[in-house]
Amino acid sequence: MHYISTRGGIQPIAFKDAVMMGLATDGGLLLPEAYPQVSRQQLEEWRSLSYQELAFHIISGFVDDIPPADLKDLINRSYATFSHPEITPVVKHDGVYILELFHGVTLAFKDVALQFLGNLFEYILAERNEQLNIIGATSGDTGSAAIHGVRGKKGINIFILHPHGKTSPVQALQMTTVTDANVHNIAVSGTFDDCQDIVKALFNDLEFKKKYSLGAVNSINWARVLAQVVYYFYAWLRVTDEDERKVSFSVPTGNFGDIFAGYVAKKMGLPIDKLLLATNENNILTRFVNDGDYSLSDVVSTASPSMDIQLASNFERYLFYLYNQDSARVRGAFTQLKEQGRITFSSEEMARVQADFASASVDQAQTLETIGSFNRETGYILDPHTAVGVRAALDLLPADIARVCLATAHPAKFGEAVEKATSAATPIPPGIAALHGKPTRCDLMDADLEQVKDFFIKHIV
Numbered sequence: 001m002h003y004i005s006t007r008g009g010i011q012p013i014a015f016k017d018a019v020m021m022g023l024a025t026d027g028g029l030l031l032p033e034a035y036p037q038v039s040r041q042q043l044e045e046w047r048s049l050s051y052q053e054l055a056f057h058i059i060s061g062f063v064d065d066i067p068p069a070d071l072k073d074l075i076n077r078s079y080a081t082f083s084h085p086e087i088t089p090v091v092k093h094d095g096v097y098i099l100e101l102f103h104g105v106t107l108a109f110k111d112v113a114l115q116f117l118g119n120l121f122e123y124i125l126a127e128r129n130e131q132l133n134i135i136g137a138t139s140g141d142t143g144s145a146a147i148h149g150v151r152g153k154k155g156i157n158i159f160i161l162h163p164h165g166k167t168s169p170v171q172a173l174q175m176t177t178v179t180d181a182n183v184h185n186i187a188v189s190g191t192f193d194d195c196q197d198i199v200k201a202l203f204n205d206l207e208f209k210k211k212y213s214l215g216a217v218n219s220i221n222w223a224r225v226l227a228q229v230v231y232y233f234y235a236w237l238r239v240t241d242e243d244e245r246k247v248s249f250s251v252p253t254g255n256f257g258d259i260f261a262g263y264v265a266k267k268m269g270l271p272i273d274k275l276l277l278a279t280n281e282n283n284i285l286t287r288f289v290n291d292g293d294y295s296l297s298d299v300v301s302t303a304s305p306s307m308d309i310q311l312a313s314n315f316e317r318y319l320f321y322l323y324n325q326d327s328a329r330v331r332g333a334f335t336q337l338k339e340q341g342r343i344t345f346s347s348e349e350m351a352r353v354q355a356d357f358a359s360a361s362v363d364q365a366q367t368l369e370t371i372g373s374f375n376r377e378t379g380y381i382l383d384p385h386t387a388v389g390v391r392a393a394l395d396l397l398p399a400d401i402a403r404v405c406l407a408t409a410h411p412a413k414f415g416e417a418v419e420k421a422t423s424a425a426t427p428i429p430p431g432i433a434a435l436h437g438k439p440t441r442c443d444l445m446d447a448d449l450e451q452v453k454d455f456f457i458k459h460i461v
């Protein structure tokens with residue numbers, strides 16, 4: 001299997017090279033040249049597999065440059081850190097299935113992909129005798145999942161900048177209690193944008209980037225999407241029987257990575273009826289699906305902060321297929337976006353978009369109302385991100401087709417909003433309780449590029 005760029009500017013590369021490249025060198029995103037097809041019979045044979053076994057079968061269809069025994073070992077080690085034996089269990093409440101993706105170390109679905117990516121990086125770097133220095137800015141979730149993905153890994157250093165005092169206390173502790181020698185938390189006196197500006201400046205210094213082998217862990221890495229494809233299959237196998245049955249998935253969406261993994265599963269032949277793209281007030285993708293209006297506006301802060309995004313980085317992957325794999329059109333669309341602040345679509349294109357996706361935007365009041373009513377009716381507690389998806393599913397998806405809602409975070413991670421909605425304290429899982437009182441390590445810095453640069457150079461050993 002080889003990988004190509006949405007912008008058409010690179011020669012096809014192997015899987016391991018795609019993992020190390022991250023963003024394509026022509027500025028595009030990497031995609032496989034083809035999708036392995038899964039038959040009905042194959043699906044039936046997969047019913048009895050464990051999550052890890054299923055992951056091996058699905059992932060190996062996209063990877064031909066890692067020996068099977070090594071790939072199995074990478075997968076097994078990645079999911080050994082999860083606290084639930086099923087890794088991503090499915091529960092049913094109030095007529096909807098909840099696919100719990102939050103049993104990893106940082107209690108958010110990003111662990112599913114980043115545990116695997118951390119192990120993959122370590123494996124490839126060892127083979128090539130190379131080093132990788134990851135730098136990133138976070139407003140909370142991605143940073144902690146990335147840190148836990150690479151802590152203690154050979155050949156990797158990670159530097160994560162977060163705005164001092166502006167992440168939730170739990171999110172800060174999930175980062176700063178990781179005291180492995182290769183992990184560097186930098187609390188910046190400033191905003192998330194200040195952190196991001198510093199990281200961007202470091203990456204834009206191409207000489208610096210090359211000299212110090214800088215890398216990123218944002219959601220554009222193909223390996224992250226690939227790891228997420230697995231749980232669509234896993235959930236489908238849990239909620240169907242041998243009769244031909246379709247399933248719809250509701251996905252709380254920010255960067256379009258999670259829902260794109262569902263689109264990949266569908267492309268591989270998984271019988272998916274609708275992919276429901278649920279957004280909060282930051283609803284550019286909902287306006288796109290429903291009205292063909294892909295125009296930028298300002299980012300609004302909400303109770304589901306991991307979805308407070310305007311420009312979804314993985315959207316380009318979908319555009320590539322919407323444009324029938326025409327890279328020139330992808331490039332044209334981004335030129336239009338830059339010049340006019342919007343991308344426009346033909347009615348034929350919109351018909352295809354609406355065949356692939358349904359979409360709804362759920363505002364903060366509806367989100368909190370859904371957490372409250374769902375809790376009263378079922379006793380189950382939704383986190384605000386999950387609640388956006390559940391509300392959209394209840395409003396839009398017909399009940400005669402199984403509805404699976406992706407639960408992307410544990411409610412205790414966003415306890416404040418949940419307590420407001422349920423008027424009760426959120427039960428604290430042992431993983432969070434144990435954070436308090438642990439030793440922490442974090443360096444406080446000004447929002448100053450040179451200060452961060454000096455620190456970085458001193459600490460890459």
Ligand SMILES: *Cc1c(COP(=O)(O)O)cnc(C)c1O
Nearest residue numbers: 254255256257258306385408409
């Ligand atoms: C990252 C995240 C999302 C959004 O996922 P995308 O892949 O960016 O669309 C939703 N919920 C939670 C809790 C997240 O951390």
